[in-house]
Amino acid sequence: MAKFNKTAVRPAATGPITTTGRARTHEGGAGAVRDPKGELFLLAVANMAGEDTFYEAAGDRDARFAALVQRVAVADPQWITDFLGWLRTGANMRSASLVGAAEAARALLTAGQPGGRRLISSVLQRADEPGELLGYWTSRYGRALPKPVKRGLADAVQRLYTEFSLLKYDTGSKGFRFADVIELVHPVAATPAQGEVFKHALDRRHNRPFPPAPDLRMISANAALRSAAADDPTALLNTESLRAAGLTWEDALSLTGSRVAKGKLWTALIPTMGYMALLRNLRSFDEAGVSDSVAEVICARLSDPAEVARSRQFPFRFLSAHRAAPSLRWGHALDKALTASLANVPVLPGRTLVLVDRSGSMFYGTSRNARLTNADAAAIFGTAVAMRNLGRADLVQFGSSAKRVDVRAGESLLRIVDRFGDLGGTNTLAAVQRFYNRHDRVLIVTDEQAHAGQGNPGSALPPTVPLYTWNLAGYRPGHGPAGPYRHTFGGLTDAAFRLVPLLESGANGNWPWKTA
The missing domain is CATH 1.25.40 (Serine Threonine Protein Phosphatase 5, Tetratricopeptide repeat)
Known part of the structure; x- marks a missing residue:
């Protein structure tokens, strides 16, 4: 007779983010701290470099990010390379990936480890980004460029500098123009035509007469059209x-x-x-x-x-x-x-409780120029899960209080999001206790900063009911420990949602770039 391997028993799958000890949230609630890779992952996928957040000033947040990148890069160079490449192309975090690559390359260089060249090149995906990375590097470490940084930049320039990118991105508002980058890193042109692009960039930067070469048809057409339009x-x-x-x-x-x-x-x-x-x-x-x-x-x-x-x-x-x-x-x-x-949001078996954090700290902008807040992003993700699992998901918004959000068949996601409100404090545990009713899993979309007196929300659930925390802010303390059936994800895209079916199938969830 089977004693343990029964259909009602779920595999005790574990996720990639683990916790290492206890902490207090920024509001004084009981919480937990993550291992360095987990803390870095959650911070990076929510970190708009140079931006204040509700609980963390930009300088403090950026310093924490740089320190984590440096620490993890030296401990596991392959992981940091894979992570930063995914951060740029999978999580679409442009500034964080550029800053991370610069800090990781410097840490590897200081430790006498290889890999900086490939790391730098891998995150540069748009033609204005070599100048962006140079701007960051020189503001932090001066104009002396180590060979791995210089060669990584040169590789990217060879891939990215074209006639069109020169016309689009090489503007006088930039501190490092295309010509400045070329003169600093000395890229080898991939083709004769690209060599002409390099020469044209240098000529116009230094105010030399620069009639474009015959091969530069787009640049010639651009000059002619501007002249005609005048x-x-x-x-x-x-x-x-x-x-x-x-x-x-x-x-x-x-x-x-x-x-x-x-x-x-x-x-x-x-x-x-x-x-x-x-x-x-x-x-x-x-x-x-x-x-x-x-x-x-x-x-x-x-x-x-x-x-x-x-x-993207x-x-x-x-x-x-x-x-x-x-x-x-x-x-x-x-x-x-x-x-x-939101194509990665899964259809899930059984019943799901979705809790969306609408506390005051969530109403901070995703960046200083953004019209949208973390509360908006949370409402989008939570509503998407409820709609994908219509009739089998209960959608709840919570803060100091909590209440259901109706989701009806055929409705617009945009319309449902407008039903969410501002509910004050962060009483996460109380919301779980009130609305959990033998659901097969619980998803909480939040910044995890529960108030004093609020403990681990997982404590209100049976130990084998999966709890998924979707962290939108990347603060250091979380609201509960990770482990079997307790998983934390993060980000401003749906990329990590693909881990949920893996975890529930019994496969230990790996980092998102290893499930693509």
Whole structure:
């Protein structure tokens, strides 16, 4: 007779983040501290470098991040390399990955360990990022560039510097122009045409006469179109001319000023614009009177799942665009795009309790320029789980008090998010105690900073009921220990949700970059 291996018994799977001791939350509640890799992971996936958070000043937070990166890099160079590469491309955290790569490369160099070159190159994915990394490095460590840093930057320049990227990113507002980067790291051109791009960048940086070489067709077309637009701004109303010249929408708006009707200009520009540019300009399209037929083309792109995946937008960007747009014509497309951006949210067997933190600290912006808060992001993730498991999930918002949020079949995710409110303090344990009713699992989306008197929320559950904590802020203390059936994830995308089915199948959950 089987004694232990019964269908009602779940495997005691463990997640990648572990805890090492007890601590107090920033509000004085009982909590736990994580191991260095776990603390670094949760901080990095929520860390907009140089940004204050509710409980942590920017300088303190950035110093903690740098110290953790340095410590983990020396202890496990392969892990830090894999992690930072995923952080840039999987978690879409641009600034944190660049800062992390610089600090990790320096730590490896100081410890006499290899790997800095590959690490630096791996996180640089956009042509303005070599200059960004140089800006960070020189502000911290001066203009002397160690060989691994220099060679990693040169590898990235060889991959990323093109005619179009030169026209788009090499602007006078940058501290390190393309030419400055080229002169500091001495990249070898991959092709003769790229060699001409390098030469052109140097000529224009140093104010030398720089008629573009014949091979630089886009740069030549750009110069010709700018010259024509100075006399006749209607030259910018030809979409094919704009595309051939690699003229950005920002430059086109600047060149025309008020000399061309904005609706006509946007209509010409829209086919040349990238996904993020479309998303951030919906209000401008409405204000300019862009026609419904053009709007339909935009909506088709915005709602295309393949376009959403390629864009790598944070899910909360779609809520931000929805709130900023004056008209209703974008709503359905944005709702479809938001749903597509949450493709990793799983369908789960049995019943799920979803608790969304709406305490005061959650209403701090994801960055100083963001219109959205951690509370908004929490509502999006929690609602997505409830909708994906409609009829088998109970959605609850909590703070000092707690209450259910209705989710009805066929509703828009964007509409449901508007039902959430501001509920004051962080009484997490009390919310679990009140609403847990023999659910098969509990998911809490939170910053984990429970108030004094609040203990481990997992203590209100049977020990074999999985508790998933989705941490949105990356603070050092958490609200409970990790271990079998107690798992912590984090981030501003849905990437780590793919671990939930693995954990429940009995496989020990690994880091997200090892499950792709």
